[in-house]
Amino acid sequence: MPASPPSEQDAPPRPRLRLGIGAAVTLGLVVLSAAVGWGILRGQSTPVDAISLKGGSSTSTPADGGLYVHVLGEVEHPGLYILDADARLVDALAAAGGTREDADLQAVNLARALTDGEQIIVPARGVASDAAAGEAAESAIGADGKVDLNAATQDDLETLPRIGPALAQRILDWREKNGRFRAVDDLLAVPGIGDKLLAGMRDKVRV
Structure with missing residues (x-):
């Protein structure tokens, strides 16, 4: 008497189905990561490279004619940045994440052209402006x-x-x-x- 075919309950698990689910999950993670990365790139205000000062040497180098600019004071992310050769002061502040709420923007010229090796200090309103002027006059x-x-x-x-x-x-x-x-x-x-x-x-x- 011929053996009856195995029932659906007795059939072994289908590896193709499990493989398909795993591939779908992996693909979903890749798509999600790409979407997050694209969002970060779109949210970046200016295409500049920040150089980390927290130990270790940086391998970042400015593009041809690029500028090293040190941004300090009332900005969100003080640090050393690489900007395009034709950058203005407003570009440096954007690279540093923008200014803080108490920054005195009347003390700086946002349209001013920058030079390589320059240090920019954004003072707080009513606090550092007089001191900065005094230091400039003294030096x-x-x-x-x-x-x-x-x-x-x-x-x-x-x-x-x-x-x-x-x-x-x-x-x-x-x-x-x-x-x-x-x-x-x-x-x-x-x-x-x-x-x-x-x-x-x-x-x-x-x-």
Whole structure:
């Protein structure tokens, strides 16, 4: 008498079904991870690289013409950042996660162009502004008697030969608009300063 076929209850578990469920779970996790990663990338305000300062050396290097900028003060994530060569101060603050609620944005120029190796300090309202101004004024004239063009105040600039209030203000305006002086010869870009005037004060200024 031929053996009857096994019933459905006696049949062994189907490995294909288990494999299919496992693959589906794995695929779901991959899709979820990709979705989370995409959300983080979309939420990132600027494409910059932050360099960790918590031990160990970083292998991050700036792109061609990139800038190293150190952001401190009233920002969410103070630290060292790599920005594009044409970055403005607002880009540095965005890279640092934005400013805190008590940041004094009137003390900084968000549109100012940045330079490599620059340190940016965002002060708190009514706390650090006066102290920062005092430090700048104190350090504007070095031991050699030369005026630092990047830290000089109106009064400091007026100590230079043939620099009156109007011309001193133009120097400050140029610095505010264009960022730090990189060389003494940059003074030639200030309206009213020519080769002869620059020659008369070249030995009395520095950057």
